[in-house]
Amino acid sequence: MLCACGPRAHLPPRPLTVVGALSATDSIARLAHRLAPLLYLQRDEWFPLVRAVAVAHPTRPIIGYHLLWKDDVHGAWIPFTVPTDEEIVWVGYDSSGAPTDLWTYWHGKVLRADWRGRGTPAVDVQWGKHGLLPRGIIESDLPRFQTLNSFYAFHQFGILDI
Numbered sequence: 808m809l810c811a812c813g814p815r816a817h818l819p820p821r822p823l824t825v826v827g828a829l830s831a832t833d834s835i836a837r838l839a840h841r842l843a844p845l846l847y848l849q850r851d852e853w854f855p856l857v858r859a860v861a862v863a864h865p866t867r868p869i870i871g872y873h874l875l876w877k878d879d880v881h882g883a884w885i886p887f888t889v890p891t892d893e894e895i896v897w898v899g900y901d902s903s904g905a906p907t908d909l910w911t912y913w914h915g916k917v918l919r920a921d922w923r924g925r926g927t928p929a930v931d932v933q934w935g936k937h938g939l940l941p942r943g944i945i946e947s948d949l950p951r952f953q954t955l956n957s958f959y960a961f962h963q964f965g966i967l968d969i
Contacts, residue, residue: 835863839870842898842906844928846874847942852932854892868907871897874939894939898928911939913949920944 829836839861846856858875876892899908899922906922911930920941922928929942940949 829863836861838900838904839863841904842870842900842928844872844896844898844909844930845942847929847931849932857891868900868902869897870900871895894932896928896930896939898922909941911941913940914938918944918949 831837843859843861855877856874857877860873860875862871862873864870872895874894874896876894895912897908897910898906899910901907906925906928909920909922909928909930911918911920918941920943922941931940931942931944932938933940
């Protein structure tokens, strides 16, 4: 029970001025907008996306997209907390600005998909827990015990928290 009272989220109000942020007309900012992944959600997803922030790597052709969700299935009942969930998707690109790779954070593992010639980067967002899967991934390719069916089975143990 005590470990559930972990760190609390402190969300700064908007508008927010970030030191080092690029202007909207900067070429890297425009590239980040163009490469932003399309998010596929379940139609019954009730936890809204609050904020998305793109972070361009200073020396490598990678842009990280940090997605902050308002809530999450587990732990929302904990007193004095702001229940949030953050997920990250990274998009690699070539010298022409075309996407080449897509990495997602999937419950402790980083998944990679070759995105050459596939158009706009896209991810499937797992309902309620917001793990991210590269769009079109074959579920049997997921790490052992980290398939969707495994997660749903394991969540039966956490049903009281939900």
